[in-house]
Amino acid sequence: MALQPHVLIVGAGPVGLTAALVLAEQGIPIRLIDSLPHRMNQSRAAIVHARTLELFERLGVVDAFLGEGLKAHGIHIMDLQGRTLMRPNLDSLPSAYNFLLAIGQDATERLLTEALAQRGWTIERGVTLTALTQTPNGVTATLTHADQGSEEVAVPYVLGCDGARSTVRHQLGLKLEGETLDVYWVTADVRMEWNQPADELVAIPGPDGFGFASPLPGGRWRVVVDMGQRPAVLPETVPLEEVQAACQRVGLRARLSDPVWISPFGVNTRLVPTLQVGRVFLAGDAAHVHSPVGGQGMNTGIQDAINLAWKLALVLKGRGTQELLHSYNHERHANARRLLNFVGPATRMVNLRQPVAVELRRLVMLAVSELGLTSLLARRVSELDVQYCDSPVVAEHRQTTAEWLQALAADQPHPGLGDCWDFHHGPHPGERAPDAQGLKEAAGQPKRLYEHWIGDGRHQLLAFAGRQPSPQRLAALQQLAQGIEHDFAGVIRARVVCQEAPSLPASSLIDAEGDAHRQYGARYECMYLIRPDAYVGFRAQAAEARPLREYLSRVLGAPTPAWRPA
Ligand SMILES: Cc1cc2nc3c(=O)[nH]c(=O)nc-3n(C[C@H](O)[C@H](O)[C@H](O)COP(=O)(O)OP(=O)(O)OC[C@H]3O[C@@H](n4cnc5c(N)ncnc54)[C@H](O)[C@@H]3O)c2cc1C
Structure with missing residues (x-):
């Protein structure tokens, strides 16, 4: 170049x-x-997880991944006897990518x-x-x-x-900095003769070590198995017979064959x-x-x-x-x-390994399963719950109680208590921007919100009109969106999102089913600035330019010439 x-x-x-x-x-x-x-x-x-796939979608590469990968819908965690301890399922993840992609x-x-x-x-x-x-x-x-x-x-x-x-x-x-455990594990890509479904991962935390298997595209499985005490020097590789024996010991009962890759590794936790x-x-x-x-x-x-x-x-x-x-x-x-x-x-x-600890672990897993907490685990593993709520570059603006009372007394537009409650339960600054269904531009087909962002690396300003906006408020929102997009050209894409809007510009998003309004707690007019990595950077109830511009000048600053190497 x-x-x-x-x-x-x-x-x-x-x-x-x-x-x-x-x-x-x-x-x-x-x-x-x-x-x-x-x-x-x-x-x-x-394994590629849901959040990574969402971000790959925005980069325009997700279809290539889906074309080659294998979808797995959950993880079956069982004991040595094959009894289920937990079976987190990803089908109910709030993402278009509600699965693990094995690739x-x-x-x-x-x-x-x-x-x-x-x-x-x-x-x-x-x-x-x-x-x-x-x-x-x-x-x-x-x-x-x-x-x-x-x-x-x-x-x-x-x-x-x-x-x-x-x-x-x-x-x-x-x-x-951190620690290295006193064990070593081996990873092997092999064929497995067993009757496990090829769309689910298997994990066995047994008393004699840990075993894990996940399907790979092309019919093989990825096995990770605990080989016991870590030697002073890790071996370069391990014969298949030893991997087979370790699998038997930890409860992965299958005949292994045709390995394409076997690699021992140490277990570190370091940062x-x-x-x-x-x-x-x-x-x-x-x-x-x-x-x-x-x-x-x-x-x-x-x-x-x-x-x-x-x-x-x-x-x-x-x-x-x-x-x-x-x-x-x-x-x-x-x-x-x-x-x-x-x-x-x-x-x-x-x-x-200790029998009492192993039994306690079994009880904890059963309790998590019984209490229906496996969905939290699924969210965590899929990385959909990553958030930056205490980041210095995320913020929100809300009316103070005094301002709200003043607006009420003067009979000016103001959110009701239910509207405030809804907005409170929308995504907070620093949280993942929820995807939403059925949004369309005047001339297009309905698409998911994330689909509207494919290949667009700009911030996205969503100015929600709320329920039954007045024509004046719609015009004000449109003016705000145009002003921001003009002043932050190439950096922010700004659009009004309304449930029905015959007279808005073609780039506005029509949320006919109201899913985006629901997901964002937007019963009353509000705005969200979504960062290029699909997290909420800023939000405000009542879409006013001043607090947004203050936020933008703090985070994006005034335009200056780019640095050039001498
Ligand atoms: C045996 C094994 C099994 C694993 N299994 C899993 C798994 O099941 N699940 C999981 O999530 N993760 C697994 N990992 C970890 C996963 O592979 C890493 O998290 C991932 O590769 C990290 O990507 P990276 O780009 O940060 O680093 P890497 O993939 O290591 O890439 C670093 C690149 O930098 C290059 N490089 C290094 N030094 C220099 C230099 N001085 N100048 C120029 N180039 C340099 C290297 O050639 C390499 O291409 C496994 C790793 C190993 C080794």
Whole structure:
């Protein structure tokens, strides 16, 4: 690429590729390097979760994933005798992607690489970052080419997406802090002779270790099995007979054959103290590692990349503040800590061996199932409950009680108590923007809300008209939407959402069934600013320009010329 790169992305695993894709969509010149001469061909992280699929939909790549992956609808957690302990089902997840998508990481990387190529960007392979230094104005990286010596490159920003052994992290002097368990597990892609349905995962937390199997496209299964005490040095591989014996021991009773990949690994729960040092950021395994319980590793890394890339793109275009950029560390470090606080204990729990502890675990699982709490578990695992409610860059505006009473006394428009209650139960700032059914533009077919955002990397301002808006209020909402879209051209798409609106511009969204109004608690006029990563950035009841503009100037700032490397 002839353009001077604004961002150097180190590592073309799923995380680096996703960051590259988002930055490319935003028109930011990048360099994406990877030391491997060829794409990795192992299936590693073999589950893509609902939230990642929602975000892939927005990036316009989800259909390719659905075309190759296998849908699994739940997880059957059983005891050694095959009795059900819990059976969380994903069918009722509030997402168009109410399933787990089984697809190998090699396929994930291939599909992301193809999407990037369609946007005109390629990976520079055989290029390794060996050193970096930074000043307040930029970063200088030393890159070693497999065949032609080395070069120094100056860029405004570097993203370290270079995996668990990250050189970028070492160069920053940061460590992955946490613990390594005294066990080792093996992962194997094999054929299994058994009668389990191929659309459900199986997990057996038994007294003799943990066993897990998940279907893969093409008829194989991914097995993860506890091999016992961790040796001083992990073996390179393990014979199939030993994997078979371990499966028998933990209750995965099937004949294994035809392995294509067997890999032993240690179980870590570790996190860096910060994801940002000056102009250098860490994402994915470079920043956090943990056991595969819940299949969260790659999904979390991909969502790190998305969270960071849209913010960085805005800052590079002079349309985002440093506060916005710093919120990457705030939001995603807190998320990683929360994840480790879930996966760490969950891993310890599946690792229990003492008979009393094993019995207690069985009772806890049965209780969770009996109390109907498995849906919470499903939401957690699918990452639909990720939220940034305490982020410094999310906010809301509501009338104070005094303002409300004043409006009431003066007989001015104001929300009723029921309207306030509804709005209170809409998505809060920092929460996932709910998808909604049946929204159409004047000339189009009804689509889901998320479908209206495909391929659009801008913030989305939804100005809800509420029930029976007056013509004056509709006109005011339209004026507000037009003003914001004009002043934040290329950054915000603003639309009025109304239940019926014969006289509004064609770009307005008609919510004829009222699903979006219901999901967003919009009985009374209100507005939501949805970020490019589909979280609520700002909301207000009563769609007034002033509080929104105050928020925007704090987070997006005034337009300034973009930084250019000297
Ligand atoms: C054996 C195994 C099994 C796994 N199973 C699961 C699972 O079942 N579920 C799950 O969620 N996760 C699993 N994982 C973890 C999952 O693979 C990672 O979470 C995921 O790969 C993280 O993606 P990443 O892009 O951050 O890093 P990586 O995929 O590690 O990619 C990093 C890239 O950076 C490149 N690189 C490294 N250093 C440099 C450098 N100095 N210069 C240039 N390039 C560099 C590497 O070549 C690599 O391509 C597994 C991992 C392993 C190893």
